[in-house]
Structures are given as C-alpha cells and as structure tokens.
Amino acid sequence: MANALVAVVGVVSLVTVAASAERLGLAAPLALVVVGGALGFVPGVPVPDVPPELILAGVLPPLMYSAAVNMPGTDFRRNRKVIFGLAVLLVVVTTLLVGWLLNRLIPEIPLPVAFAVGAVVSPTDAVAATSVGRRLGLPSRLLTILEGEGLVNDATSLVLLRSAVAAVATSVSIGGVAAEFLYSVVVASLVGWVVGHLGVVVRARLADPVMGTALSFVVPYAAFIPAEELEASGILAVVVTGLVTGGHGPRLLSAADRLSDLTNWRTIAFLLESAVFLFMGLSLHGLVDEVGRHHLSVGHSLLLGLAASGLVVLVRIVFLPFLMATVRREEQRAQRAVPRLDVIRTRLDERPDDRRKVRFERRLTRVSADVRFVLEDTLGWRAGAVLAWSGMRGAITVAAAQTLPEDTPLRPELILVAFVVAATTLLLQGLSLPSVIKAAKVPPDDPDALREDLVSLIGEMSARGAEVLERAERDGSVPPKVIAKVREDERIPAGSKARPGADVPPDFDAVREQYRRLRLRVIEAERAALLDARRNGTHRTASISRAQVRLDAEELALTPPPSGN
Incomplete structure (x- = not known):
C-alpha cells in the first residue's frame, strides 16, 4: 500500500x-x-534508491x-x-x-x-x-x-x-x-x-x-x-x-x-x-x-x-x-544543382515511358x-x-x-x-x-507557406480520391446518391476539423454499408497519395502529419470496433 x-x-x-x-x-x-x-x-x-542500471536499461x-x-x-x-x-x-x-x-x-x-x-x-x-x-x-x-x-x-x-x-x-x-x-x-x-x-x-x-x-x-x-x-x-x-x-x-x-x-x-x-x-x-x-x-x-x-x-x-x-x-x-552545392536537375528533367521528359523512366522520375523528384x-x-x-x-x-x-x-x-x-x-x-x-x-x-x-503546403497536399490527396469516385460512377457499382454523399463529405477545407461519417444517408443499412465501403476506398487512395508525398519528401512534415491524423480519424470513425469489445 x-x-x-x-x-x-x-x-x-x-x-x-x-x-x-x-x-x-x-x-x-x-x-x-x-x-x-x-x-x-x-x-x-523519502529519496528513492534507483539503481543507475534501471535508468539506463529500463527508462x-x-x-x-x-x-x-x-x-x-x-x-x-x-x-x-x-x-x-x-x-x-x-x-x-x-x-x-x-x-x-x-x-x-x-x-x-x-x-x-x-x-x-x-x-x-x-x-x-x-x-x-x-x-x-x-x-x-x-x-x-x-x-x-x-x-x-x-x-x-x-x-x-x-x-x-x-x-x-x-x-x-x-x-x-x-x-x-x-x-x-x-x-x-x-x-x-x-x-x-x-x-x-x-x-x-x-x-x-x-x-x-x-x-x-x-x-x-x-x-x-x-x-x-x-x-x-x-x-x-x-x-x-x-x-x-x-x-x-x-x-x-x-x-x-x-x-x-x-x-x-x-x-x-x-x-x-x-x-x-x-x-x-x-x-x-x-x-x-x-x-x-x-x-x-x-x-x-x-x-x-x-x-x-x-x-x-x-x-x-x-x-x-x-x-x-x-x-x-x-x-x-x-547550400552552395544545392544552388549549383538546380540547373543540372532542370536539364535532367527536360531530357527525361523526352524519353519514352517505361519502368526505368518511372523509377528515375521518382528518384529525381526526391532529389529535387x-x-x-x-x-x-x-x-x-x-x-x-x-x-x-x-x-x-x-x-x-x-x-x-x-x-x-x-x-x-x-x-x-x-x-x-x-x-x-x-x-x-x-x-x-x-x-x-x-x-x-x-x-x-x-x-x-512561415505560416503562410505552411498553410499553402497543406492546401496543396490535401488537393493532391483529394484528386487521388476523386479517381476512385469516378471509377465507381463509370462501373455503376454504387448508387449515384451514395457517390454524391461521399464526394460532399470529402470537401473539407484545409485546417478545419473533419467530422468523418457525419450525416450518413439513413435510408437503409445496405446504403450505409455502401457509403462506408466507398468512403474507405477513397481514404485508402488518399493515404496512398500521402505516402507518396512522404516518401518523396515533396511536402513539409507538419503538413503530412496533420493530413495523416485527419485520415486516421476518418478511418477510425468508419471502422467497426473489433468483435467482443
């Protein structure tokens, strides 16, 4: 005690x-x-007698x-x-x-x-x-x-x-x-x-x-x-x-x-x-x-x-x-590298598309x-x-x-x-x-630069998510009203607090499930875009972290708890 x-x-x-x-x-x-x-x-x-090994190996x-x-x-x-x-x-x-x-x-x-x-x-x-x-x-x-x-x-x-x-x-x-x-x-x-x-x-x-x-x-x-x-x-x-x-x-x-x-x-x-x-x-x-x-x-x-x-x-x-x-x-080497990278980018654009070009473009994006x-x-x-x-x-x-x-x-x-x-x-x-x-x-x-970077990142992610909705419209696998609702919920301004899953269509359980599945597919596509930006280093860490938390919160709200909980 x-x-x-x-x-x-x-x-x-x-x-x-x-x-x-x-x-x-x-x-x-x-x-x-x-x-x-x-x-x-x-x-x-009382002064606790803490062995130093406990701090070095335990703490x-x-x-x-x-x-x-x-x-x-x-x-x-x-x-x-x-x-x-x-x-x-x-x-x-x-x-x-x-x-x-x-x-x-x-x-x-x-x-x-x-x-x-x-x-x-x-x-x-x-x-x-x-x-x-x-x-x-x-x-x-x-x-x-x-x-x-x-x-x-x-x-x-x-x-x-x-x-x-x-x-x-x-x-x-x-x-x-x-x-x-x-x-x-x-x-x-x-x-x-x-x-x-x-x-x-x-x-x-x-x-x-x-x-x-x-x-x-x-x-x-x-x-x-x-x-x-x-x-x-x-x-x-x-x-x-x-x-x-x-x-x-x-x-x-x-x-x-x-x-x-x-x-x-x-x-x-x-x-x-x-x-x-x-x-x-x-x-x-x-x-x-x-x-x-x-x-x-x-x-x-x-x-x-x-x-x-x-x-x-x-x-x-x-x-x-x-x-x-x-x-x-x-910093001086980076300044000298800018024109060289521009030349490489121009030459790369002239090459025909193949796997090697895709890999090189990815590496060039990261270096740039x-x-x-x-x-x-x-x-x-x-x-x-x-x-x-x-x-x-x-x-x-x-x-x-x-x-x-x-x-x-x-x-x-x-x-x-x-x-x-x-x-x-x-x-x-x-x-x-x-x-x-x-x-x-x-x-x-610079707060303005941070805000612009976050807006740009969310734009890239939303564009990737929009591709999922466009495919769903083309193949007719999801009712148009569900697609419209998902598209509406994806329009979240940068920096605002997301309310994932709010106002889910209340018609039937089947419609809700269609909404949930489609929304998760959109989130998965947006996360792929986020991971690409993270791997290539094209956006600031603060922007990536904020977008990651937003996606995680949305996904968690749409994911049912494990059975038995």
Whole structure:
C-alpha cells in the first residue's frame, strides 16, 4: 500500500510541477530539477534508491523509442550531417578534452577514468531545449536537429564510456576503440532494423489495437537486450527500431494502432522524462553525503564540475562555426544543382515511358525535393547561435556516472562532478536559452507557406480520391446518391476539423454499408497519395502529419470496433 501511495503522489507531483512550470513560462525539466533538489534536503522526504542500471536499461530505451518513432525519417535523413556532427564528432571531441582537463586537475585518476567521465558528460539532453524552442517558435528544422542529436549522442557516449572503462583494466589502442565503435554501430543498426520490421509486421497482423499497443511496449527492450548481449549499443538499436517503426507504421499499421500509439507514447515519455529529471534533483543530497563519507571535498568537486561545465560549453561554441560552414557548403552545392536537375528533367521528359523512366522520375523528384528543402529551410548564424547554447546535459549524465566501477579512484567526487556539469548546463543554459533565442531572432516557419503546403497536399490527396469516385460512377457499382454523399463529405477545407461519417444517408443499412465501403476506398487512395508525398519528401512534415491524423480519424470513425469489445 505504501508503494502505491508513493506512486500516486509521485505522478500527481509530476503533473503539478509540469503544469505550474508551463504557466510560469519555464521548461518543465528545469522546474523538476529545482524542486527535486530542494525536496532532497528536506528532512523526512523519502529519496528513492534507483539503481543507475534501471535508468539506463529500463527508462532510457522507451524514452529513446518514443522520440525516434515520432521523428520523421525524411527530416532525419536530410539533417543527418549536422546531427551526426553534433552527436558523434562533437561527443568524441568533448570526451577527449574533458578527459584531458580532469587528468590534469586530478593527477590521482588514470587517463582512461578521466576519459570515462568525459564520455559521461559529453551527451546533451534535448528535452529542455526543444520544450523551450517549441514555446518560442523555433523553426521545425532546428528542432529536428536538436531532437536528432539527443537520439544519437547517448549511444555514442555510452559506447565511449564502455571502451574507457575497459581500458582501466587492460590496455586499449585507439584502433581498438575505433573498431569497437564501428562494430557497435553496425550490429546495433542491424538489430534495430530487424526488430523494427518484425514489430511492425507482427502488429499489422493483430486485429486488436489493445494487443498491438501491449506489444509495442516491449519493442524497445526487444531491440535493446539482444544488442547489449552482442556487446553493441542497445540505445542505438532502440533508435533504429523507432525510426523503422515510424517509417513503416503509416503504411502497415491500422488507424486505431497509430492513434493509440500517439497518445500512449506521449504519456509514457512525459512520465518517464519528468521522473528522471525529478530523480536528478533528489539525488543531489545523497551525492553530497557520499562525498562527505569518503572524506572528500564537496567544494573541490564543485570547482571541478564548474571547470568541466565551462569546457563543455566552450567546446560546443567553438565547434558550431565549423559545423555551420559545412552547412553553408551544402547550400552552395544545392544552388549549383538546380540547373543540372532542370536539364535532367527536360531530357527525361523526352524519353519514352517505361519502368526505368518511372523509377528515375521518382528518384529525381526526391532529389529535387531535398535540394528545395536545403535552399528554403536555411540555417544561418542565428540558428547556429541557438544550437551553440542548447548543449544542456541531463539526468542520463548523472545515471551514467553512477555506473563507474566501485573501485574507481575518487568515484564519489567524480559522480558529483558529473552532477555539477549536468545541473550547471541545464539550469544556466536552460534558463538563459529563451533570451538567446529572442536575441538571435531566428525566423520561425512561415505560416503562410505552411498553410499553402497543406492546401496543396490535401488537393493532391483529394484528386487521388476523386479517381476512385469516378471509377465507381463509370462501373455503376454504387448508387449515384451514395457517390454524391461521399464526394460532399470529402470537401473539407484545409485546417478545419473533419467530422468523418457525419450525416450518413439513413435510408437503409445496405446504403450505409455502401457509403462506408466507398468512403474507405477513397481514404485508402488518399493515404496512398500521402505516402507518396512522404516518401518523396515533396511536402513539409507538419503538413503530412496533420493530413495523416485527419485520415486516421476518418478511418477510425468508419471502422467497426473489433468483435467482443
């Protein structure tokens, strides 16, 4: 009963703090860390003893899966250079520099241990940055980069941490670390790809969305566990699984599965993220006591943590101009590619129609859309300034630090150093990020362009649906009044709330069934057009998401519930 009461009070507290932070204009993670830190020093407040392995192996997989499954695959692919620059190259550089600094400041710890701590503090936590960015209207491309960095950099840092810990016991060469990293990436990607495909296929065969949802809850662990057993990155396997699931879900899963996943995984992510940040604050008191019991200096740990915090912030700021230079070169290449693509398009139009031409046209459409994306959604110095100041660390850093071996020299002090880095960057950068965003004046997504894109997409989908109605008129398989009613219900202005199935002809059950079947055929055709746009990248992700939700809502309203419900 006591545990149940703690769980209830905990959930209520999370919701209360998050709601209060939203009203005050604060990012919920920042408020949770501050509240948790304050509560941890209040006498009588129970501090949960959460093993760090539980966070890394129990909480992190569903969090990463939830973020990855909602990450548009096209956006991730288009921003992959920036994402991997931040999530891999910057993490490696930060690990090496922080390790070197700690080794110079604390000669008692071996260099591999210093690198292990560097790996712990190198990954950023995108939750606070994206929550602030969404509230202040950052453009979608910038938010995608921050979310993508958060997906990949945890895997990079944990692989480096594993290599550094292994080097404490035995000598490990740079070539050996590189080979281990490559092995981890390849194996984790394969495991994630297989689990993602199997998960979607199996769920597509289940008629009951409840069973499908229950199965989806174990998918992250189905990817994480085998990858870890193969000594690869379980987190990367989970991320790949989520990306594969998000890519194939709209094509294979039912509307009921997709809509239930949308709500369920958002709820799970909110509870887990909030609990992790609250735990981060609550753990401060215990870390301070642990340092005191080992007769180490809390003040010394604080100074070391501040020095490391300054370094990780400085490294990111220095790194960003080089990264933005590569983005600028990519934009220049895109500008040079436009006339070449026009020439290719002209030559292709002159060729006779065949399968090869269709395939090439599809590829050309995709490449042209990618080029247009680079030229329209540019990243200038303003966006670079926001990226440079968005390197907050989070509770995963604290949990990873606590996985250092028990015989690590000065282990309590090093864990407290990691906490100081996480708390300093989270609070300092998190609280000042709104001011940076306002000062940088990053232009948001153009609402008129978004509206026009959505109208254009719905027009393409409606045209595909109209073809179904025209065929039904020609073959005479459906009464004209049913066709007229379906055509009337399909005329929904862009941005309005659809009322699928409203005013269904009430004549007879047979007429209703004809209406329902024809409407579902139209929705299926419209979904095919939507999937083509999604695959080719010819429309913005926001438009595709809104149209997808609309279609799912219509289909769900027209689909009878499973038998027995």
